[in-house]
Every structure is written in structure tokens, then in C-alpha cells.
Amino acid sequence: MREYSVPVLVDVPPSANLTDTVFQRAEQEPGAVALRRKVGADWTAVTAREFRDQVAAVAKGLIAAGVEPGDRVALMSRTRYEWTVIDYAIWSAGAVGVPIYETSSADQVAWIVSDSGAKAIFVELESHEATVHEVLPKLDAVKHVWRIEGGAVDELSAAGAEVSDETLTERRTGRCVDDLATIVYTSGTTGMPKGCRLTHDNLLFTARNVSYGPLEKLFSVDNRSVLLFLPLAHVFARLIQVVLVETGTVIGHTPDMKNVAPSLQEFRPTFLLAVPRVFEKVYNGAEQKAVAGGKGKIFHAAAGTAIAWSRAESAGGAGLGLKLKHALFDKLVYGKLREATGGNLWAAISGGSALGDRLGHFFRGVGIEVLEGWGLTETSAPSTVNMPGANKIGTVGKPFPGVSVAIGDDGEILVKGRHIFKGYWNNDAATAEAIDADGWFHTGDIGEIDADGYVRITGRKKEILVTAAGKNVAPAPMEDRIRAHPLVSQALVVGDNRPFVAALVTLDPEALEQWKTANGRAGATLAELSADSAIIAEVQKAVDDANRSVSKAEQIKKFTILDIELSEETGHVTPKQSIKRNVVMRDFAKQVDELYG
The missing domain is CATH 3.40.50.12780 (ANL, N-terminal domain)
Structure with missing residues (x-):
């Protein structure tokens, strides 16, 4: 079993609890601005004492x-x-x-x-x-x-x-640290949500070791x-x-x-946290706006330069020619993108699902470094995170101080540390199944650890598809690549016990509006566009891109475009924008069967 550990950086006293800092700061820095709240049209300062x-x-x-x-x-x-x-x-x-x-x-x-x-x-x-x-x-x-x-x-x-x-x-x-602070119920992609018991220590230990460890630069400006x-x-x-x-x-x-x-x-x-879908929408919105304004070629050249510059930086540094192109596009394009986020934003934390190399390099090239992290409710949110200045794009970073990560014999990622929850509320059987006798929490994610301790997520243990030919297929990486297309909202790869891999795809309503205007299809319904040959051709490009990342046996052979949007309102997506696979497979069983008919 391959294991990587990082020593504890900040301890938490046994008597501490989550409220201490609020009350201590009010005495030490009463006039310091702690929050700003929107009152009418204005942002009003709230001091530490207030x-x-x-x-x-x-x-x-x-x-x-x-x-x-x-x-x-x-x-x-x-x-x-x-x-x-x-x-x-x-x-x-x-x-x-x-x-x-x-x-x-x-x-x-x-x-x-x-x-x-x-x-x-x-x-x-x-x-x-x-x-x-x-x-x-x-x-x-x-x-x-x-x-x-x-x-x-x-x-x-x-x-x-x-x-x-x-x-x-x-x-x-x-x-004190040992007392229960919160019960956070998992979003429940399958079955009823389970309540995760998190203590004051779980949250304080995690917060202090993350903020004074890998993310210190974010909190020292x-x-x-x-x-x-x-x-x-x-x-x-x-x-x-x-x-x-x-x-x-x-x-x-x-x-x-x-x-x-x-x-x-x-x-x-100065920085924010978001899920990958937010970054996808920022990129796709900027691209669509540029295309609609007749500046599509400039945007695509700028995007390509940002990605190339970031990749070169990861490999040791960009050459003079690339640096000059990057500087030019910084004035023409990148500065405007940063200004659209307020002008002060220089970093962001992404979690919830995979961001993907392309978006990671694009945003770093633009001047907003997106730091991917990874964890679960059971791990008080993060277990690993990338660091400013040591951001290995395509990975979810290294364990933060006080955390050990290991890869089991079956490829499952195991985690140990003081950030691990104290078990499921009223569910000892589920707790015993999740945490083994040696204290390792079994995450259900499949991944690998490189020589430097960076973790890469390659799939979800329970979501691995096994085709009728016995081929194991990890759907998440392909779904991420399909969703990268501006017109695509969601993608679900299917093929468990089927002769080949296929996919269900939905379209992004916002991007469709711009596409309809640009293509003279104003008034077209979602049902009509789902069957439109030009739209199908665009989705085929996204599927082709995903297929280039896998072996022939794993490639998507067929897909269908659903004529609805999968959302929280329809019951197909969790609040953190994860697809409820079992619900989608149940509600669209007919469409899946037709792919193999």
C-alpha cells in the first residue's frame, strides 16, 4: 500500500472551540472589519465587535x-x-x-x-x-x-x-475540541442522506492546518x-x-x-471558492460573448496562449516569444476577464469534482490561479489541496499538514488524520464499513499518488462501469471533457453490462440562447435543438475530444441529447451540482435502452 503523510503544523488546544476567535478578536481588534453585508445597494462594513x-x-x-x-x-x-x-x-x-x-x-x-x-x-x-x-x-x-x-x-x-x-x-x-459541532448530511446521490458527526476539533484542526500550511499565501495578503x-x-x-x-x-x-x-x-x-461548473460557465460565457461580437479568433488565440504559457511555466518557464504573446493578450483580453471578477481576484479554490487540465491552465494563464483540492463531508471537506506557487494542475494537490493518504490494493484512496469525522449519526454499521480497524477512512474514490505526494483522482469506486466484454471504464474523466464544450451542460457516461460505452448529454440553456441568435434559430425549442443536426455535430466534437483520452474499448460509440435540463429542481442534480446517477438512470431508462436497441 503506497502511503504519503505530512506532519502536523498547528495543534489545537484541548479546551478550544470554534467560537474562541470571534470573541477574542472582538476584544483585541474591535474596529477591524470582519464582514461586509449587502444593505440595499451598498456593502456595509461589520466590525469584529459588531x-x-x-x-x-x-x-x-x-x-x-x-x-x-x-x-x-x-x-x-x-x-x-x-x-x-x-x-x-x-x-x-x-x-x-x-x-x-x-x-x-x-x-x-x-x-x-x-x-x-x-x-x-x-x-x-x-x-x-x-x-x-x-x-x-x-x-x-x-x-x-x-x-x-x-x-x-x-x-x-x-x-x-x-x-x-x-x-x-x-x-x-x-x-471543547471533543464536543460535537455539527451534523452535516451527505447530499444523497443514492438513498437517504447520512449524518456526518463533525467535532470542534475536526473543523478547527482542518482550518488552522490548511490556512497556516498550504494556503498561507492566500491569508497573508x-x-x-x-x-x-x-x-x-x-x-x-x-x-x-x-x-x-x-x-x-x-x-x-x-x-x-x-x-x-x-x-x-x-x-x-481577492480570492473565492467555487465548483468546476462555475469556472466552465465563466470560460464558456467569455467565449460566446467574443464569438457573438466578432472577436472569436482573438479570444481563441488568447485562450490558446494562456494555456500554452501555463503549461510552459509548469515545465520550467515560457520562452521569450510566448512571454511576449502572453503580455500582449494580457492587455487585450486577460485584464478584461480579471476586471469582470472585480479586478482584485488572483486565486480561487475549486472542489466538488474535477476541474480539468484545460481550464486549470487557462485560468492560471489569465492571472487567476485555480487551486484544486479534494475531500468529502466525512473528511471535514479537504484532505488534499494544491498550493500557490506549487500548483500541479491536473492533480488535487498534496495532503495538508496532519493528514496521511494511501492507495489500497484495489486503487481506492484511504485517508487518516484528525480531520476524519467521528462516524455517522445513528448509524454504527455504516461507520464500521467506512473506517477500518487501523483508522483508515475508505473514501470510495479511485486514484494515485505521484513521487512528490500529489494525488490524482481517476474515478469513483462505485461508479466504475464494467461493459459486457469485461472492460472497466471510469466515466468521470470523459464526462468532464464533454462538459467542457460551451453548449453542454451535463454528461452521463453509461455502459454497465452493455456491449459498448454510450452517453446521455444535456444542453446549456444560456449558451443555447447565444447560439440561436448567432445561427438564426431564434424561437427554436429545446426539443427541436436537441435533434438539430448542427447541435448534434457540436456535441459529437465534444465526444470525439473525450474519446481521444481513452482506449478504443472505452470510447463512447453513441450518444443521445436529452430535451430537458438536469437540475436540482428536476431532482437529478445535488446542491453541489453532482449528478444523481441512479435517478438519471431510472428516469431515462428508455433513452438508455434505445442507445442499445
Whole structure:
């Protein structure tokens, strides 16, 4: 078994908990800007003391409402300022946060709230409140439902006015590293979500070893800031939130992941975190805009130069000619792309799925270095991450300090460290299956470790397809390459127990609008475009590109374009934009069968 370990860099005292930094910074740097929140059209600064005071007030309200140490409190909301206030208030009251995706169905809410035994629920909107009330009769443990846009923060602050500072301090400091901080439910691509038990130590140990280790450069620049737009219900954004608080990085929030560009230009972050689909949309949108404006050749030349320059830098440095071309396109193209993200952005963290070499090199060539990382809910988000200045594009980086990674005999990636969760809530059997007797967590991902300790993900153990001829096929790399095409939204490679490999493809609605305008097809429906010969030819190019990356036996022989968009709303995609393979295979079984008819 090949193994690679990195020594611990930062220890966490046994008495520590996640709220310490919030309260200590308010005393040490009361006037420092901790967050900026959108009030009307303006971004308003929130100082460290103001943030602490609001967290404390809500925490006192929770105590007054009867929330006891260790009680679970659910939070169903989009990413917004109040999410962070409530999250830290729950911890300050000694309770355990249970995040719920704001897109969750009534059945999902009922399962998470009942399984966790949550005593109270925060919701954001009236629609969320209606979802909760639909299943509330089944939830005997729930005593309170507070609505953020119904004045929940002010209501609780007023209700807790009689709770003393001494009571709050006793409650807050009574929690330590070994105590449960949150139960994060997996997004459930198959079956009901499982609750992952994460302690204060899991999150603090991870946050401090990442921020003072591989990502130190991101958190040592002046005027650093991050705009959060990924769901805070997901462990990736949640862990980054902790990192930002721990490092004194200014935080902003916006709930609109699909239209984040205006907020980026207003907030002007120095770095951000996103999933690969966001970077794909940025690239495809810029390409489509350039083509529509008659500047497609310039854009493609600039993109090619950015990629070539980045590849040359990885190989030891670009030559003079390439440097001159790169400098020219920096003035003509790259600077405008950076300005579209606010002008201060120089780095980003990508997680959730593979970014791909092409996009990684493109963005580095443009001047925005995208650092891929990898992990799961069970590993408190990251286990590996690339570093500024040591970014090996195409990998997910090296283990961060305090983490060991190994490759099992079957190629599965195994992980060990203090960031590993304490097991599944109410599910000892699943815990025993995930963590072996030697303490290794079995991730379910397939991969390899190179001589320098960088990890490369090559597939998902449960998603490996085995064709009727016995050929093992990893679908994810091919799907990533197909999705790189501007017109493609999602791709699902199929072929398990079938004679050959095939694919289901969906089209990107935004890119289609530009394509229709450019090709005189205004008014054409999605169903018509899915069968259009010109569209089919474009998708064929994407499939051909994917086929060039694999052996002949693994190549996609046929594909079909579905006439719908796979999304959270249709139930085919998780909130972190992962395809629910089992649901897609069930709902489009007829189309799959027709591929082999």
C-alpha cells in the first residue's frame, strides 16, 4: 500500500472551540472589519465587535428559548450574512448546528430533522417555513421554528436580553475540541442522506492546518476578502467560512450562485471558492460573448496562449516569444476577464469534482490561479489541496499538514488524520464499513499518488462501469471533457453490462440562447435543438475530444441529447451540482435502452 503523510503544523488546544476567535478578536481588534453585508445597494462594513455582539445576542436568545448544550438546531437558508451569525450563535449557546439545503424537499427536511433530533429550526423564507410546517406534525422534538426574513435575529436578540454575559460565557466555554459541532448530511446521490458527526476539533484542526500550511499565501495578503456564494449547507463552504473567521479575512455573502458576476464586481474579492461548473460557465460565457461580437479568433488565440504559457511555466518557464504573446493578450483580453471578477481576484479554490487540465491552465494563464483540492463531508471537506506557487494542475494537490493518504490494493484512496469525522449519526454499521480497524477512512474514490505526494483522482469506486466484454471504464474523466464544450451542460457516461460505452448529454440553456441568435434559430425549442443536426455535430466534437483520452474499448460509440435540463429542481442534480446517477438512470431508462436497441 503506497502511503504519503505530512506532519502536523498547528495543534489545537484541548479546551478550544470554534467560537474562541470571534470573541477574542472582538476584544483585541474591535474596529477591524470582519464582514461586509449587502444593505440595499451598498456593502456595509461589520466590525469584529459588531459581529461578536450579534452572535452573542442570538446565542442568548437560544439559551432563553430553552436550547441546552448538545441540542441540535437546524438551519435551512441560502448563503447570507445571517447564516454565519446564526451558525456561530448556535455554537456559542453550546448547541450543534444541522445545516439543510434550502432546495430540500419536505421529505428530506423531515428525515434530517427527525434523524438528528433537532429541537429548533431556522428557515430563511416563507417557502422554507411552509416546507417545514408541512411535516411539522411528524417532528415531535421541534419546539421552535424561526424565520430569518420574519425577523428571527431581532426576535431572539430581544428574547435573550435577560440572559447574563456570565451565563453565555459559561455555556460557550463549556464546549471543547471533543464536543460535537455539527451534523452535516451527505447530499444523497443514492438513498437517504447520512449524518456526518463533525467535532470542534475536526473543523478547527482542518482550518488552522490548511490556512497556516498550504494556503498561507492566500491569508497573508493585505485587504484579503472572499465572497461566499456556494451553499453554506455544504461542508466545503462551511469549512472555508471557519477558515475566513480564523484568519481575519473579510467575508461577504450572496445567495445567487447562477448570477454571481455583478456581486463579484461590487465586492472585489481577492480570492473565492467555487465548483468546476462555475469556472466552465465563466470560460464558456467569455467565449460566446467574443464569438457573438466578432472577436472569436482573438479570444481563441488568447485562450490558446494562456494555456500554452501555463503549461510552459509548469515545465520550467515560457520562452521569450510566448512571454511576449502572453503580455500582449494580457492587455487585450486577460485584464478584461480579471476586471469582470472585480479586478482584485488572483486565486480561487475549486472542489466538488474535477476541474480539468484545460481550464486549470487557462485560468492560471489569465492571472487567476485555480487551486484544486479534494475531500468529502466525512473528511471535514479537504484532505488534499494544491498550493500557490506549487500548483500541479491536473492533480488535487498534496495532503495538508496532519493528514496521511494511501492507495489500497484495489486503487481506492484511504485517508487518516484528525480531520476524519467521528462516524455517522445513528448509524454504527455504516461507520464500521467506512473506517477500518487501523483508522483508515475508505473514501470510495479511485486514484494515485505521484513521487512528490500529489494525488490524482481517476474515478469513483462505485461508479466504475464494467461493459459486457469485461472492460472497466471510469466515466468521470470523459464526462468532464464533454462538459467542457460551451453548449453542454451535463454528461452521463453509461455502459454497465452493455456491449459498448454510450452517453446521455444535456444542453446549456444560456449558451443555447447565444447560439440561436448567432445561427438564426431564434424561437427554436429545446426539443427541436436537441435533434438539430448542427447541435448534434457540436456535441459529437465534444465526444470525439473525450474519446481521444481513452482506449478504443472505452470510447463512447453513441450518444443521445436529452430535451430537458438536469437540475436540482428536476431532482437529478445535488446542491453541489453532482449528478444523481441512479435517478438519471431510472428516469431515462428508455433513452438508455434505445442507445442499445
